[in-house]
Amino acid sequence: MTLPLGEAIRRAFEQRILSGALKPGVRLPTEQEIMAEFGCSRMTVSKALTALAGAGLIERRKRAGTFVARPRVHSMVLEVPDLAALVAARGQTYRFRLDRRERAVASEGHLAGQPVLHLTGVHFADGTAMAFEDRTVSLAAVPEIAAADLAAEAPGTWLLHHVPWTEADNRITAVATSSAEARLLDVAEGAPCLCVERRTWRGDAPVTSVRQLFVAGSYELLAHFGPGGAA
Amino acid sequence: MTLPLGEAIRRAFEQRILSGALKPGVRLPTEQEIMAEFGCSRMTVSKALTALAGAGLIERRKRAGTFVARPRVHSMVLEVPDLAALVAARGQTYRFRLDRRERAVASEGHLAGQPVLHLTGVHFADGTAMAFEDRTVSLAAVPEIAAADLAAEAPGTWLLHHVPWTEADNRITAVATSSAEARLLDVAEGAPCLCVERRTWRGDAPVTSVRQLFVAGSYELLAHFGPGGAA
DNA sequence: GTGCGTATAATGTCTATACATTATAAAATC
DNA sequence: GATTTTATAATGTATAGACATTATACGCAC
Secondary structure, eight states: OOOOHHHHHHHHHHHHHHTTSSOTTOEEOOHHHHHHHHTOOHHHHHHHHHHHHHTTSEEEETTTEEEEOOOOOEEEEEEEOOHHHHHHHTTOOEEEEEEEEEEEEOOSGGGTTSEEEEEEEEEEETTEEEEEEEEEEETTTOGGGGGOOTTTSOHHHHHHHHOOOSEEEEEEEEEEOOHHHHHHHTSOTTOEEEEEEEEEEETTEEEEEEEEEEETTSOOEEEEEOTTTTO | OOOOHHHHHHHHHHHHHHTTSSOTTOEEOOHHHHHHHHTOOHHHHHHHHHHHHHTTSEEEETTTEEEEOOOOSEEEEEEEOOHHHHHHHTTOOEEEEEEEEEEEEOOSGGGTTSEEEEEEEEEEETTEEEEEEEEEEETTTOGGGGGOOTTTSOHHHHHHHHOOOSEEEEEEEEEEOOHHHHHHHTSOTTOEEEEEEEEEEETTEEEEEEEEEEETTSOOEEEEEOTTSOO
């Protein structure tokens, strides 16, 4: 397990920072000095420091040097799985029931003024209602969806497989179910639900906006922060 | 705005992948071929591909080549702000009321068996209860907290300022308030709350675990996916 | 055919060097 | 003294090459 030199340098400084040996705001050695300490070339040092900067542990300033970053807000990586895949992974049977499908012109939101397909339906896991979904898809951005069989494949899954997006934002809240929603999800009115509202774009063009209501207990969002981010 | 060459290469392939020109599973050109296409050295290509691999867009396999990653789960960047800073940013007055503070030995969870400080309290925005917090802090990992004035600074804020962590995971759910929680938050029993459970580590050492209950409507989590990821 | 070794093509890491960029510090000017 | 200019020290990007590593593919023996 001979660690690559660059990785060794990265870890060495990570260690020094996390142990408190190097405190926030303190300037760390110049790349030249680190080269000398580890007996390697500057590129190797630079790569290690670039990785640490990417992880938010240090801040690099030209001419001034490299400094231990002050602890800021942490950004976590939120996993947003495809519902069909998630349910299948739990060993349950997934089904989506499409309740409504109609063309319209969006009157509000980021799709306002565009011809859209308006879809509502319910996600089931082993026959139990798990989530209610209200989705609007731009027919300008995704004309192919007009011909899609959305009874066979849920709109979210279909979109995932057919339309890559470049940008998305999510709003995650807790809400109480309305009476209509409670009926669809087979829970008591006012029962707590996790609400995810997502809007997506492909470049500048809005693609879809969706509001998903998850029955409490049937679903949880997981987010992670860690070395490399992808770990 | 002359883009650095490596960044130009990164964007070019990001574009080709997101636009669908390069589909999941497809092999992209070898580093040699990309060198030729952009007229640059292999290190530059490699750096660009390493960045894309870090973002999860591609997968690199020795001997085999580089492939467009299959769209697994979408990874969004979740902002986890400090509550005190968040409330202040909304122009409201923040206060934390510490209700309980006691030493114990954790009996469960990732801190099990360790001496810990057990803390509960309520976050207020302009005098209105916003969130209930139940936190356990490892005294082994953070001995300094024994001497901290947690009435002046909420535990989360104190930890953010004093103890960097390297790893964290979060579980986000919706729950109904218990009667005790409802009383503390001044809401009806069973009212929906956004529940965030977070565990953090410094290296291998567990640092803290916390359960925060946010009154519905008082708080929302925001996550974003966009070009660059680090942008 | 089946299994095993070996060649090989691709990525992974590193070096030594060069020049670009830029924020700071020092010097020159007003 | 205040302002502007210039020098400089640090990071930022890139090159061209070298060798390491490793999964695949091919060929050979059985």
